[in-house]
Structures are given as C-alpha cells and as structure tokens.
Amino acid sequence: MGEQKRKEQREPKFIFTKKNYQVMAIGLGVIALGFILMSGGGSDDPDVFNPEIYNFRRIRLAPFLVLLGFGIEVYAILLNPNKKKK
Template sequence: MNKNKKPYHKQDLNFVFGKKNYTFMFIGLAVIALGFILMSGGGSTDPNVFNPDIYNFRRIRLAPALVLIGFGIEVYAILLNPNKK
C-alpha cells in the first residue's frame, strides 16, 4: 500500500442558499408568473375589430409592476444571508 495516500474525508454538502433564500425565491417566481399571466390575453377573435381591453389598467400598470416587484424579491432572496439569525 502507498503510505502517501491521504485518508478519506467526507465531502461537505453545504448548499449556497438556505431554506429562507429558497422560500423567497419561490415567492418571487410566483409573483413574476402572476404578472405575466395578468399581462396575457386581450386579443380579438376577429383581426379587423380593435379590442380596447389591451390598454386597460391591469395590462399596462399592474402586471409590469408585479413583474418588477418579483425581480426585486429575487434579488433580495439572492442577497439574503442564510446564516444570520
């Protein structure tokens, strides 16, 4: 046997993020998905008829705001220190 062989060490299986980080990440993803769902729709079945619902408050203001808030939650989740009590 080789005497220079190093003894076997258990590999450290620590994750980069903690449970709190992943919780905030899933919340952020849900808010982003909700924003995109609210943004969808508003089309017309007949291409010759204009549907003014495409310019309502939900699609122009609310949905993009939710997407931006969701991205803000994602940034917070990444920067959150999981070891801080």
C-alpha cells in the same frame, strides 16, 4: 481530529438555505402572476380593435408585479440567513 476533518470535507456546503429558496419561490410566483395578468385581451377578428388591451391591469399592474418579482428574486439571492441579529 483527522476523522472530523474528513467528515467536514464530505459534507457539501450549499450557498443558499431553505429560506433563500422559499423567498425565490415567492418571487417566481409573483413574476408568473404578473405574466398571467398581462395575457389576454386580444380580438378574434383582426379587423376589430379591442381597447381592452390598454386597461389598467395590463398596462400598470402586471408590469409592476413582474418588476416586484424580480426585486424579490434579487433580495432572495442577497439574503444571508446566517447573519446574526443585534
């Protein structure tokens, strides 16, 4: 019994499991995609206005993806893979 107790003490117990890290990686990918979609659209000449910076992709889609990615990250942190289904 003492040997089993020592073995339990040596094994580190991690807070997150593989599933948590997989969901976190998906969330980071969605956030990165949002920032990539948000970039660009500038003008090389400062005297010329480029209305491309106000298109749907940069104003609506990209910020939505960034917020969605942060939501996925929160879900990944709160996910309990050890919870038993009924």
